[in-house]
Amino acid sequence: MDSQITEIAADIYRIHTPVQLPGGFTFSFNQYLLVDEEPLLFHTGPRKLFAPVSAALARVMPLARLRHVALSHVEADECGAMNEFLAAAPQAAPLCGRIAAMTSMEDLAERAPRALADGELLCLGRHTVQWFDTPHLPHGWECGLLMDTTTRTFFCGDLFTQPGAGDQPLTDADILGPSEAFRQAMDYFAHVPHTPATLERLATQAPRTLACMHGSAWSGDGGALLRDLAGCLAAGRP
Template sequence: MITNTQSGTRVDEIASGIFRISTPLPPTAGGPPTGFSFNQYLVVDEQPLLFHTGPRRMFQLTREAIAAVLPVERLRLVGLSHYEADECGALNDLLGAAPEATPVCSFVAALTSIQDQATRPPRVLRDGETLSLGTHRVRWFDTPHLPHGWECGYLFEETTRTLLCGDLFTQGGATPPPLTEADILGPSEAFRAPMDYFSHARNARAQVERLAATAPRTLACMHGSAWAGDGAAILRALGEALDR
């Protein structure tokens, strides 16, 4: 569903109760020559959660898209993988629009950035901690420096087996399919090659294996298409690629 015809922002359900909000950045807008996309993920439940806020300059587009699914003021949790503009640039705008919402982040993110930058104290999730949203249940994984940022981490939604995997499989292109079963590792590795943004921590493969052990069925990527299939297999293939 297109929620803004001028920007091309759209909303699509990629798993039961989980919606991908995506705003394209065409090549002419100063992004990569292939174009790019900024995705947020809305989990609709008793305690609705938005993972990634999008950049501050895209706030109104994100707000419109959320409102197409539920009233923005119903948001209760606003999560982020790491401290970066596309992850949390619009955090305070969203907290202003949703008076009962709380930031959700890792202990390190709270310690280094969010306690200072957010207008409300964050709900800190420790490694392995779970949080019930109602029928959905999310589990936090600390993944320092995977791909970048000491504070980095991901959420795994246990009911739908959806891994909110941030930058792990970043794909170029302004308007990729909302959900695909095609290969995303090849395109994401090709996108990474010229500007390698992974930190290459020594334990990267072990961290990827922890994520693979959850056996996700859907990967909710922050840039590009979300992906459906054998998540454990493609994560392990990513681990092998990082070793090379």
Template sequence: MTEAARIDEIAPRVYRIASDVPGFSFNQYLIAAEKPLLWHTGPRALFAATRTAIARVLDPATLRWIGFSHLEADEMGALNPFLAVAPNAQPLCGAIGALVSITDLADKPPRALANGEVLDIGGARLRWIDTPHLPHGWDCGLIFDETAKTLFCGDLFTQGGSAHAPIVETDILGPSEAFRGPLDYFAHAPDTAAQLERLATLAPVTLACMHGSAWRGDGGALLRALAARVG
């Protein structure tokens, strides 16, 4: 995997950390709040590159929260290495994830967030939203920064390819649907459209995508357009 990672501020005190592999990209997000949070860790192979990128903004040892959407290598593969370098850090996940996986897998007990619970990390208020099977994984959930109106949307709007711009205002639905087509990693649960509508009502202005560019614009409209494609 790549030996270097790019880091760019995409919203006030929110940094996208991008690592490229041939034909694909992995994004982690650093919220440089009073109690800093890393959202997604990336796979273990990206740990050194991600840690080096974080160090350009703050000391990785000061991380307080290591959060992720669901159990998957690119979401939390480097969780324990980050817990090892950040003595006050704690895993942050949903209640289902903590129950079925993270309490056993993590080297420190997780902080499990209930659906709708808000965590104030000092400069950002993060609301956990249970999204089971959206796009996949029983334990899946997302966080919404109520302060900056940023939705950390995980595998939604995944864009293939690499070397993406940090943040765009152009179409990402077309490219993400073209990537989803042959793979279709959505679970297509009965309430997929309803869940996307629930996210749309948050009216996010920034979508922090895990793969590809982050996006700025009318997030509610874009989420509803996605629902029309996959519902």
């Protein structure tokens, strides 16, 4: 198994691994590396993907330089290889929201997490990232998402999940259609009352690149696409 790494925005790299699942179904797992004075990795991938993912990362910078290993919420594809990355990067710490730190990461991670408050800014050097609490969007009480305010790249986690190999690193084609078709077949959204307001708050940040966890990253008017997603969700559950 081989992971590919591609720069999708200034200093931001998509690490991409397509995986064959039972039944001939192909699915992709992406991590995002932000290279700066304090490099940040968003998602670790499952523990079993640590070897190819870390090898791809090492083609851009030494693994030991990592300072922040970030996650949206607690699932294997988000943080399964957390402790493997912490062992390889002695100065790195988990980065997550306060709920994830309290409920899981203070116990699961081999190193104490840095917990960000809703709206908190973190300067990495040339880039500054901002944390947004997004409870139950798309799922998980502890869920949160991260925006690079410098490039307007939105690390949007499981939002806009696309099926298939996701071989195109960055696209401006339709991703809402494929992601909604996937959600119709296997809905993974919590559908809580505050979802529309949360999506509108994210849309007002005017992201220009959506760093999707599954499928291609996307370039365009991210605010409009987030509002389109809100419209699809408001139209009814599958």
